[in-house]
Amino acid sequence: MSGHLLLAGGGPVIPNFGKPNECLKHNGWFCTYWIHKHWHDILQPALIQHIQLTVIAVGIGFVISFLLAIIGYRFRILDGPIGVLTDFAYTIPSIAFFLLLVPLTGVTVTTVEVALVAFTLFIFYRNIVVGLRSVPPEVLESARGMGMTRGQTFWRVELPLARPAIFAGLRIATVATISIATVAAFLIQDGLGAPIFDAIGTPDLFHTELLTAGGLAVLLALTADFLLAGLQRAVTPWTRTR
């Protein structure tokens, strides 16, 4: 079983490995002994990898979407085609996407990142374009009438006013990426998906590892959303006044 082969590299997770422990013997749901013991060699590295996977995917996805959104916003005829393309990437199931990419990029982190980035494009693209389009026409007219150039109008008026929608997209994309990144372990031994897959791979489903790694993923998603919500409030003070 491939799960077991992977286990060999993932560290000692078989319940009766090492010093016998009552909790582990009964395959308990929350054996603090095991969590303490393997925080540094399993859980913490997986968490950090997971954050890395997410930050890189969200970051690259945002930059690409931002450029696409400027194009789709300025040249309306391109909005449709770009939308269809990003929509398409969004609808392919992630595992299928990984497999489709393997012939091109191999069984690597790159494959995972490409799939994760492709997944975020749709969310970002739509939200940025909608945000830019939500700027009221009279605001644009007064900007122009007061002598702002196109670039000044974009950076000083259109983009700031699109912030609420952009942040909504950022929050959705980040949470979604954190969740999908667990599936990356289907391909590589990176992220919180690795211990989850390990636990699933053990003969009688190692409860503590499954719960801890899964719980960390949920906690990570909640924390990220909370932090981004705080950042959003800080950079959109005018939305709090209504």
Next chain:
Amino acid sequence: MPTEAAELVFDEATKVYPGRDDAAVDHLSLTVPAGEICVLVGPSGGGKTTALKLVNGLIPLTSGYIRIDGRPIGDYDVTELRRSIGYVIQQVGLFPHMTVEANIGTVPRLLGWKRQRIRDRAAELLELVGLDPEKDRKRFPAELSGGQRQRVGLARALAVNPRLMLMDEPFGAIDPIVRARLQDEFLRLQHELRKTVVFVTHDIDEAIKIGDRIAILREGGKLAQFDTPQQILEAPVDEFVADFVGRDRALKALTLRTLGDLELAPVQAGGADGLPQLPADTNLRDALAVLVAERTHALVVLGSDGSPRGVVRREELIG
């Protein structure tokens, strides 16, 4: 505050939108002397707003000239031109994400003013338009009433002390009571600032109240009459203008004068008993309305100290 103002000339100014046969503005020629308010008024389709936007290049001219202080607008850099002209629109168009102070500082920032200078200028302007510099400068547009927003819009347009102001139905979306107050305050301001103003409205009463001169545009952007409010009301050049100003134009003409402008008969002992009393700055139309309502033939005019200045009879009032 400097009070320089520009002279604005429309010289055969014409706008034909692409794909249209008829002009939106058709060979418009008129001169707005420096420091005067010219109101463009007329039915929709008359090209008032188009004519206004030709001045700051928001809509390009098809043919003809518009000159500011003798220099055709085509000779100016268009962004510099716009920064030098105050622009106020009906929906105000304040930037929702900027505070009142930042909104007012828009053009000063574009021109590279120092922070402190912008702050001082914003405070000065807020005071000028009747807002509280301390309380209101850090508020966002969403926290203001419609009337307050339009005051900020006016302050923003005045920020770099422009020599020319373009105002496109600035009070159009505001309820009648606040609108009347804003009109009064605007006139008081203009009395101090003496800007050259082009003011678009579809409301003939507003035109009569605000304008030093009124340009009435008919459909197809043709100038029907360009005259003082008095002349427009007393001598409309044709049926169209007469219709547009309305059957009550004689009454409207009464709004142009106040009781204080009339010759008053002295108050005789006991002669003023029971007569209505009105301050001298009441316009003649309102005074007539009081005479009608009270069913009297005369009224007492009060001085600014509230003491009777004299008596006016109905015949003198409408004569």
